[in-house]
Amino acid sequence: MPATSGFRSVVIGVDGSANSRRxxxxxxxxxxxxxxxxxxxxVVEPVRAPSLALLPGRVRAHISAGGMALDATRxxxxxxxxxxxxxxLRAAGWRAQGEVRQGVPLHELLRAVxxxxxxxxxxxxxxxxxxxxxxxxxxxxxxxRRSPVSxxxxx
Numbered sequence: 001m002p003a004t005s006g007f008r009s010v011v012i013g014v015d016g017s018a019n020s021r022r023x024x025x026x027x028x029x030x031x032x033x034x035x036x037x038x039x040x041x042x043v044v045e046p047v048r049a050p051s052l053a054l055l056p057g058r059v060r061a062h063i064s065a066g067g068m069a070l071d072a073t074r075x076x077x078x079x080x081x082x083x084x085x086x087x088x089l090r091a092a093g094w095r096a097q098g099e100v101r102q103g104v105p106l107h108e109l110l111r112a113v114x115x116x117x118x119x120x121x122x123x124x125x126x127x128x129x130x131x132x133x134x135x136x137x138x139x140x141x142x143x144x145r146r147s148p149v150s151x152x153x154x155x
Contacts, residue, residue: 019124028092
């Protein structure tokens with residue numbers, strides 16, 4: 001069995017990607033320390049409709065209802081993902097829980113680290129590079145730059 005982890009409180013950001021599943025697997029391979037715990041965080045960015053002010057009220061209401069239904073579907077899927085990852089970690093001996101948040105992924109992950117008093121943040125690298133990274137940003141890169149704790153980026 002691998003050596004005991006020196007990290008007592010771990011936050012893992014998952015997004016449904018293969019690399020975020022690898023991040024969960026990497027932490028699961030560590031032997032948990034006494035009372036070691038993991039919070040698996042899945043962040044869902046709310047659907048934002050463009051300005052609808054010029055559309056008739058019925059159309060605006062229909063579009064808004066569609067956005068709310070999409071948000072609800074995405075939140076349910078996120079909860080399933082977070083809980084599946086937490087189950088895997090519990091099977092490996094960690095005390096683990098899944099958590100779903102809404103908002104900007106990096107901001108919410110850093111908030112989760114603070115609220116869990118985490119001492120490690122684990123994320124999967126999405127593999128965005130070059131110009132796309134400048135335009136889209138990267139949660140992994142942002143975590144490395146802004147996290148108050150050690151960051152494990154898994155590819």
